[in-house]
Amino acid sequence: MLKTFASIIFVLSVAVTSLAHAANKSDGSHIQPDNYYPRVKIETSMGDIVVELDRRRAPITVNNFLRYVDKRSYEDTIFHRIVPGFVVQGGGYTTDFEGKSNFPAIFNESGNGLTNDLHTIAMARQNDPHTANRQFFFNVNDNESLNPGRDWGYAVFGLIVEGEDVVDAMSEVETEYSLVLNANNVPIEPIVIKKVTVLPPL
Known part of the structure; x- marks a missing residue:
């Protein structure tokens, strides 16, 4: 009887520990965990962008992105690569x-x-x-070449729902070669991500 009771106590303690561990997760899955389509607001030096993320189809990618947002890790980063008619890329520098x-x-x-x-x-x-x-990009065209085919593509995980004009304007800024990054297509005037926040569920 005592042995059975001890076993029950052990099982319960393991369950409580597991629940506590799950509650302390910081991989992004803890952010609005029941919301398949969380929205984030990206405040930039050129205007605001609201993106609806698709956690149902891209759970790993969305949770990863939300983890950086939760840590405020995108604040004061830049869009460092602008290719007109192709992509606006940032979040890493x-x-x-x-x-x-x-x-x-x-x-x-x-x-x-x-x-x-x-x-x-x-x-x-x-x-x-x-x-x-951590780096992400906005498509400023229908970029079929980035979709999977014979090779791996680039994982899409959401859609702009507000601020399309802001991203379009970004795609047209003047760029130059950067000695520091050893890369072309770097905006002459930095486009800064000031703040990224998760919006309340609809």
Whole structure:
């Protein structure tokens, strides 16, 4: 009888510990956990953008993005790559072109059925398909070349619902080659992400 009681106590303590661990998660899944379509507001030096994320189709990617938002890690970063008629990319560098720290890279969810259409948001990555961490980009065209086919594509995880004109204006700013980044397409006048916040559920 005592042995059975001790076993029950043990099972209950494991369950409570597991629940406590789940409650303390900081991987982004704790942010509006019952909301499949959380919205974030990105306040920039050129205006505000509201994006609706698709956690149902891209749960890993959305949770990863929300984790950076929750840590206020996108604040005072820039859009460092502007390619007219293609993409507006940012979230990885400070205004001094210093790289921000990353969480571990995530699995590429490019096969989720979402495509790189005009005004969608997707994850940037290196040549290896599973190297996305914090940088993201807005598509400013229907970029079929970024969708999965014979090779891995780029994971789309949301859509702009307000501020499309802001992103379109970003795509037209003057750019130059940057010695610091050793890259083309860097805006001459920095476009700064001032703040990113999760909006209340609709």
